[in-house]
Amino acid sequence: MGDSESSLFSFFFYVLFVYPATNWLLKPGRFSRTKGLTYAISLLVAIAAVKTGLELKEQGPNYYQLMKVGRSATALEIKRSYKKMSLELHPDKNPSATALDDFATLKNAYDVLMDMDAREVYDRFGPEKLKQKVAVIDEYKVLVEVAIFYAAWGIMTWMLTLGKHNSNARQWVFTGMIAMLVVEVMMLLKEIELPAWFLPAMTAHELIQLGHNLFPAFLNGCRCIGAYLFVDxxxxxxxxxxxxxxxxxxxxxxxxxxxxxxxxxxxxxxxxxxxxxxxxxxxxxxxxxxxxxxxxxVNIFSDGFPDGKKKSNANLYLMIGGYIVLYYIFAGNQAASA
Known part of the structure; x- marks a missing residue:
């Protein structure tokens, strides 16, 4: 599943299933205020953890994990690891039916990590950009793709947080988006370097995608908790x-x-x-x-989710239709820049 398809699936999954489930947990009178918040946050964290784990498993190991070295590994460390693993995975010694493919994948990982230019492209932009085999990555196009992603989610955030009862949630989500955008741009432009101890086997590109995958959970968590804690x-x-x-x-x-x-x-x-x-x-x-x-x-707290938000489903259908349009625009832009 590509990044765009994964983002679209996350949107529908959280909006149509997870958000109603957290609404049910936070309904006034069902649990106490503390228990309701605890159950809702625990559900969001559990779903995000399981969903992210399945996506990482489907994606498979990256070149560093395959070579069993860290992101800051030197050429000498990569050579030593390759020599050791090639003895294990060589078709002459590996009885597995996929021995040839496994050894070819290992050799490809070794070639990329030993080539400093290819390694930098792989770390910053992922294997998709590496497959394009261009001499220089057009950073302008990459930033345009980033801008489209955040613009699409910004519009969706605004539509999902309409109403006075979502004012806190809107502020939290946009603050998180701005922070994530700043970090992502700085990582893509190599303005900051990840410390060697921080998730040492993951690339900058994978960390950025991890943030993108977790954002829907963060958005819906802010919506639920913000509306529940809203004081009119x-x-x-x-x-x-x-x-x-x-x-x-x-x-x-x-x-x-x-x-x-x-x-x-x-x-x-x-x-x-x-x-x-x-x-x-x-x-x-x-x-x-x-x-x-x-x-x-006089009770100053809203009863969980105010009546003002129980409107016609027309807004939800409009929001879903808008997201689908933005998704195809985003996918078309990516295809054109490929």
Whole structure:
């Protein structure tokens, strides 16, 4: 599965299956607030780990893993490893049915890693660019491909995080995208070098692809958690003002009633003035008989996922259609630059 196909599959997989599952876990009343967040994050991490592991297994070992050397291995270390492994995989000593192919793959890995120019292309841009057999990689085209990828996901992120309840998620996702873009560009342009101890058998290209594969999980994790933790301060203020307004109306009405009672006397029989103490006791009794919610009792937290996001599926269909269009544009650009 190519990078574009993998990205498209991840999009549909997370949007149509993973996101509804996390919504179910975070539904108010199903679990406590802490447990709901823990279960949702654990599900996202587990799915991302399994999915990434399967993709890496399908991809197979890279040249460094095949040669059993690190990314910073010297020519002497590569020669020693090749000599040792060629004795194990040589068709004369290897009874496997794929002995010829295994030895040819080992020889190809050795040739690439011993050629400094080919090795640099392999590390930065992957085996696809290496197969093009061009003398110099057009970094401008590579950066255009990167820009198209981030533009497509940026549009999808904006569409998936519409609404006030997704404001935090939108900020988190775009911050992560900017950080990932900066690191990717700096790695592609060799502005930074990966330390030898950090995933020593993986190339810069593979680390970039790993970030691309994990991004859908990060996006949907931010959406779920951001919406769940959203606090509608404006709504809280409106509810608070409404509660205060209702209280004010009840107090004014009770005061008017007491004022009328004072003016008309304390009750049946000969009219007599009502004392201030009696008036206050009547006011207290009047208010105690009303079921008035105190402003501090107004819940300021959204109930998991606000009703505002439960709209027509038209937005989802529009989003999916837009992503498919962007995917084919991206795939066509890659084919044209190949």
């Amino acid at each position: 301060l404006d709504g809280h203020q409106r509810a608070l003002l409404g509660a205060l307004h209702e209280q004010n109306k009840e107090v004014l009405r009770a005061l008017r009633d007491i004022q009328t009672s004072i003016q008309n006397g304390g009750g049946a029989g000969p009219a007599r003035p009502m004392s201030v103490g009696d008036a206050m006791r009547n006011l207290e009794a009047e208010l105690e008989g009303k079921d008035i919610k105190h402003p501090s009792e």
